[in-house]
Amino acid sequence: MSENKVEVRNLTKKFGDLLVLNNASFSIKNGEFVCLVGPTGCGKTTFLNLLVKLLEPTSGEILIDGEPADPKKHNISFVFQEPSAFPWLTVEENIRSGLELKHMSAGVIKERTEEILNMLGLEKVRKSYPHELSASTEQRIVIGRSFALHPDLLLMDEPYAAMDIKVRYFLEDEVIRLWKATGSTVIFITHNIEEAVYLAERCLVMSPKPTTIKSEISIDLPRPRDISSPEFIRLREEITDMIKWW
Amino acid sequence: MISKKEKRIRLLLSIAGLVIFFGVWEMAVQMGFISSRILSPPSKVVSAFIQKLTDTKPEGATLITHFLMSFKLALSAFLAAVIIGVPLGLFMGQYKAFDRFLTPIFEIIRPIPPIAWIPIVILVAGIGMSGKVFIIFVAAFVPCVINSYLGIKLTSPVLVNVARTFGASDWQIFTKVCIPSSLNMVFTGVRNALGASWSTLVAAEMLASTGGLGYMIQMGRQLIRPDIILVGMLTIGCTGALLSWLLGLLEKKVAPWRYR
Numbered sequence: 001m002s003e004n005k006v007e008v009r010n011l012t013k014k015f016g017d018l019l020v021l022n023n024a025s026f027s028i029k030n031g032e033f034v035c036l037v038g039p040t041g042c043g044k045t046t047f048l049n050l051l052v053k054l055l056e057p058t059s060g061e062i063l064i065d066g067e068p069a070d071p072k073k074h075n076i077s078f079v080f081q082e083p084s085a086f087p088w089l090t091v092e093e094n095i096r097s098g099l100e101l102k103h104m105s106a107g108v109i110k111e112r113t114e115e116i117l118n119m120l121g122l123e124k125v126r127k128s129y130p131h132e133l134s135a136s137t138e139q140r141i142v143i144g145r146s147f148a149l150h151p152d153l154l155l156m157d158e159p160y161a162a163m164d165i166k167v168r169y170f171l172e173d174e175v176i177r178l179w180k181a182t183g184s185t186v187i188f189i190t191h192n193i194e195e196a197v198y199l200a201e202r203c204l205v206m207s208p209k210p211t212t213i214k215s216e217i218s219i220d221l222p223r224p225r226d227i228s229s230p231e232f233i234r235l236r237e238e239i240t241d242m243i244k245w246w
Numbered sequence: 247m248i249s250k251k252e253k254r255i256r257l258l259l260s261i262a263g264l265v266i267f268f269g270v271w272e273m274a275v276q277m278g279f280i281s282s283r284i285l286s287p288p289s290k291v292v293s294a295f296i297q298k299l300t301d302t303k304p305e306g307a308t309l310i311t312h313f314l315m316s317f318k319l320a321l322s323a324f325l326a327a328v329i330i331g332v333p334l335g336l337f338m339g340q341y342k343a344f345d346r347f348l349t350p351i352f353e354i355i356r357p358i359p360p361i362a363w364i365p366i367v368i369l370v371a372g373i374g375m376s377g378k379v380f381i382i383f384v385a386a387f388v389p390c391v392i393n394s395y396l397g398i399k400l401t402s403p404v405l406v407n408v409a410r411t412f413g414a415s416d417w418q419i420f421t422k423v424c425i426p427s428s429l430n431m432v433f434t435g436v437r438n439a440l441g442a443s444w445s446t447l448v449a450a451e452m453l454a455s456t457g458g459l460g461y462m463i464q465m466g467r468q469l470i471r472p473d474i475i476l477v478g479m480l481t482i483g484c485t486g487a488l489l490s491w492l493l494g495l496l497e498k499k500v501a502p503w504r505y506r
Contacts (some may be wrong), residue, residue: 052411053411054407054410054411070413071410071411071412071413072413072415073413074413076411076412076413077411077412078407078408078411080404080407080408082402082404084402084404084405084408086405086408086423086426086427087427087503088426088427088429088501088503089426089503097412097422098412101409101412101413101414101418101422102412102413129503131503149412
């Protein structure tokens with residue numbers, strides 16, 4: 001197995017004449033946590049939909065473990081910006097649902113579900129339905145459902161955009177815990193630069209449309225990170241300067 | 247949660263509504279505002295009801311016989327409509343080929359009111375049981391199809407995408423995402439279908455029959471017996487309400503998430 005889990009080569013997407021994504025190439029190491037940051041309206045959603053094969057690229061390819069990405073073969077998971085827990089399933093059933101769709105064995109399903117419920121502290125509400133819980137809890141269920149798969153590639157599209165700042169810090173720490181425990185490879189999209197610097201091992205900075213990867217920055221700060229440390233602030237400002245288009 | 251006291255108040259309000267409705271009606275007739283030849287008071291309706299349980303006069307059958315005839319008729323047509331209509335609507339919502347193939351025909355049939363079918367049904371099927379079942383079937387079929395279709399169409403695309411990124415097949419998406427998500431709409435459709443089948447019943451039975459609640463009502467008119475007409479009407483009303491309530495219980499069992 002190569003060291004790179006995900007390899008994106010010359011990815012290009014056109015809608016008619018509109019060039020949305022222009023020749024983007026990058027790679028992600030096995031078990032890495034990568035944040036994608038970019039100005040609003042830079043085609044992030046298109047980019048994500050390409051990565052999980054909801055859209056077909058105009059040209060270029062996406063490889064997972066050296067093979068073309070395929071949701072039926074690879075363990076891909078997507079945490080959408082919108083609430084996406086299945087409303088007709090309880091918390092526990094929601095977390096099981098991805099594993100069941102993948103036809104995992106009963107033993108694995110049970111073990112993973114308990115692991116996730118335990119890590120998220122959701123055992124008490126396992127029989128509740130999502131609408132009985134808060135919006136942030138629903139998002140945590142969705143994130144748990146994704147991590148339960150121990151995905152090869154987990155994409156998160158601004159999952160905390162609608163959360164208030166206090167909940168966000170808590171959730172960001174939680175996502176790091178889940179990531180460490182499951183050893184998943186994560187691509188986390190955000191327009192919140194502070195969030196990116198707080199979470200990522202590496203930040204990929206995108207340009208305005210037509211989108212391409214403008215540069216990348218490794219973030220090698222110890223965790224938990226101190227958002228007021230000079231090094232943190234320097235990195236944050238460096239990235240901010242890169243995506244300034246005004 | 248609602249407290250016990252709150253529950254009692256709600257129950258009292260419902261009972262008060264019924265008492266006032268029937269009380270005003272009773273008084274209006276007793277005090278002579280409305281002639282009792284035109285409208286029977288509730289007390290008279292109750293005694294006619296009790297009498298009709300065993301008495302075959304004046305039109306030839308007891309209330310129970312009429313009721314069972316109608317009930318079998320409406321229920322068999324309603325069940326047939328649900329069994330055929332719901333899956334059809336679900337498939338039309340999910341699969342484009344079904345949609346393209348069937349929607350034009352359905353759109354033409356849909357606006358035709360069930361009673362407009364009566365003349366052609368008499369010509370084709372005569373005035374027997376099958377003709378009536380067909381008319382009630384049409385009335386119940388349309389809401390079953392429409393709601394099931396819409397239920398599928400209104401499935402959140404995000405949820406479909408969640409399943410798709412998990413590698414779900416089209417069939418899994420249909421059965422694990424689209425159908426559960428449409429269940430509430432389906433139940434609303436089934437409830438409307440139940441109402442439609444009950445209300446079309448009388449029309450179907452008026453077209454020509456020798457028994458059933460619709461027949462009894464019709465005979466009550468000919469014999470100028472408003473009490474019998476009202477017994478028939480209230481039997482239909484109460485049965486409809488009861489069935490609707492039972493359907494509600496079933497929905498809570500099958501689709502509990504909406505009720506917690």
